[in-house]
Amino acid sequence: MESSRTRLAVRDGCEEAYHVKAAVYRGVRDIRIEERPVPRVGGDGILLQVEACAICGTDVRTFLNGSTTVTPPRVLGHEVCGVLRSIPSGGSDGLSVGDRVTIAPAIGCGCCRECQSGAPNMCANLRTLGLDYDGGFEEFMVVPAQARFNLVKVPDGLSSEYATLAEPLACCINGQEQVGVALGDAVVVIGAGPIGCVHVLLAKLQGALKTIVVDKVPERLAVASELGATEVVCSADDEPVGAVLKLTGQAGADVVIVACASSEAQAQALQMCGRRGRVLLFGGLPPGRIASIDTNLIHYKQIRVTGSHASTPLQNRLSVELLASKVIPAERLLTHVEPLDRINEAFDAAVAATEMKIAVRVS
């Protein structure tokens, strides 16, 4: 290992591990910077020196409300980019120590029907970085060996901060693959956060003619407009279903993407969706919250309703290519970076929801 950046020293042929920093989630609204020994990995282990890790909506929900899947103490963060410091002894898909990588954080078992049919994100035994394993808000992160095919090399032209966008972008690609945006479609996105804005960009890339964004925060709608939304609806001023019907000549949308955690928005999606339209429930609801929907809307309008969860390694690979080629403008989506020592300020900013995406510079 290189000594200058890792605070490792070699003395008399023995590696001496100094302590490194980790931001440890210890409970609701309680993240502390703690010192830990540099983790050691065996012959099959993968060790990542984390450079940057972005804050996901899931991290914010865990920070604010706790989570049924996260047991503290846990290092959160699954939108991660770092340098490989150790790889399995048999090599890892053309990757070498020193390569910069991002990781598809949903790790399938590899042997179930879903994994073998190319959808490891649907594995019944799914384990996720930052939830079931410690994640990226720490200087050194151990990546389980079965994630060796989830690593995606990051090209030189793409910074580590921007590469953290690969995972959320991959989740949006997964969602749009499920819902099937087509040439000429009128697409509504409910929620103008970074995820909603990514959905607008992807829908346009796939040929959507109308991209209508609904949100209650005017500043976020302004960003969506700058990124190419053809119309915006401020739900604080306008009733969104009526507004979308008006903007689509009363036909309703071909595709409605719910990119927020709101049961009301899920119900509205069915109302503003046109005949033979498609609805994507992208954002999950908090535990215990059940949407009340009129299923006759699905029946009479022949609406196809689908969901999506996480992403596959292949979708993460495509994400890195879209970011590296600047087809997706990373600089418009990532607007705030804090050092690891200021992770609480970074989470406060994420809770305030005034920035787009926020990343933590780890080392």
Ligand SMILES: [Zn+2]
């Ligand atoms: Zn995420």
Ligand SMILES: [Zn+2]
């Ligand atoms: Zn599986």
